[in-house]
Amino acid sequence: MTLNKNKSITKRINRIIIASLLIGIGGSAVIFLSYMINTYDIVSIESLGQQADILYNTIETLMLPGEAQLAVDYFQKTMLVNPDYQIRLYKSNGTMAFSNDSTVTDVNRRLGQSIFNLNTNRIMDSIFPEERYFKIAQTPNPNNIPVAFEYKAADSGNIYIKLYRPLQNIYKCWKCHGTDHSIRGVIEISNNRTAIIKERNVIIAISMASFIVLITLLIIIITQFLNRIIIAPVKEIGLICSGVTQGNFTERANIKNNDEIGILGQTVNKMVEGLHERFELSKYVSSSTLSSLRSERKGEKLPLTLFFSDIRNFTFYSEQNAPEKVVLNLNKILNYQSEIIHNQSGDIDKYVGDEIVALFHSESGCLKACQAALSIQQYLMNNPDDFDSLKIGIGINYGEVILGNIGSDKRADFTVIGDNVNTAARLCNVAKAGQIIISDSFYNKVKSHVLVNGPYKVKVKGKAQQIRVYLLKKIKENQS
């Protein structure tokens, strides 16, 4: 199973961290900022609304006794207090109030005498209101809600909040201004917000930059922390497990943490130690024994190919050579044979001194046993120096045997017993150096595939009559 890098736990955890931080902190920051901005807007508009109410009452108070000039002065002085403020009063037709004598003339006419003087100090007259919002402001509404809007000056590029507050033609106005209109005019208050908006944008930019730095730092810190505490130890454990699958039992998890991961590391170390022991033990135990341990088989009768090999004149060889050399060459020749037998799917049942007892299962095992035997003898004949000129004899038989767990409670082997086992052992005994003697029953299994010499009659120990045997020479060309 290969690791999909995009689905690795490291990347997933990093993604979760980044997503959590962005959604959590980022979302909170966005909500906080938007609330801040909205709150500021609300406060600004509320403030302008209150100022509009104050101006309204001031105008009402000043205009009733006919003190228009005081109202004009008041507007101008109020604007001087804060240059960012603009206060204007428009007539209902959209022209600036006090910009000409028409209102004064009209009032004097209504009153029937020239009470008010002409040529009042005029405010500039070339300014007009925003038509759309001016119309909205002039539309009566139950709670006399002013109209507020954002306005960008075309010439300066300044941004204003403007508020239009209608001036009603109430009863007190009728005497001078008549009853033929509902709205006397519109008060305009505008607040230059350009500097504040710039400041706000700087704050937003700083906030965003701080947010990015903070998120980056948090990601690094949390990722490093998780890497050190969880991911690195898990990776280390994974590498050890991977090594075990490839036969490496030497590595151990070096995790000092006294937490769940530390306990996992210790458990894995113990597991690897256990596996190592079992692996080492399995070298001394046949595949059948391991299989029986797994399947808990108690014993059964079945046909098998029984393969015996034994070194000729080994007793003499061991007496003539130093023990170290004897063991070295014995292990060497046993190793070589075992490897070939394993390669041919044979199962080493046991080593008895210089003898190998191997089993080949199934019908195809017969031919594989032939191939193993021929390979061993061929190599020994061609490379005598590799094994200090040691030679072996091989006996192969086929027949029913009893396969079972033989031994005591303390020590047992899962091995084969029966007459056919003994026969195979006897055939091995009679085989001379370099020979492969096969029984008649085995020959019948492979005769269409092999070339043999024989049959011969041989007398073997434990059998009253001679038995028919063959010398295995080679596998037919088209069979190998």
Add this chain to the structure above:
Amino acid sequence: MKKTLLIFLLSLLYSCDSKLENLIPDNHEKWPLFTHDKLDYFIPGHENNYRISYINEIGAKYKPQKKDNDQFLYNYPEGTIILKEIYPSNTYQPGDIPEYYTVMIKKPGHPHAQGDWVWLVKNHESKEETIFHSDMCVNCHEGANTQHPYGDKNLGKDFRDYTFFTFDGQ
């Protein structure tokens, strides 16, 4: 978008304490007319929209007191409702549907009462009632309590309880 938001915010600010009430009965057509004058001329606040005024039974039964100086002192009883149908134009034909109603209800002690009257507007189609929190109505109607340009012009300067007309009892 930004501009719309500002207007919206402002509306919220100014109307946050506004409540939708159900103070105006639906059967005002059965009430007596408050005045039989033809109301199709311009009045500040009502423009020149055609208007028909009604008064409910409580108000219709009321008779004003006369003070020592021959002035009448109107003080309509609590529960009096004077309702003005406001039509879309300055003409009227039977069957025309009013656009909305402006209503004054005598309710001394009501948190939004001005001059002991609660001033409302009711939309004919949606039936939505909105109480005036501003002094828009009362600022003009206080002119009714002295000499004014409408109806009998209140030449005697009676205290008319904020009504420009008096119920003619028909």
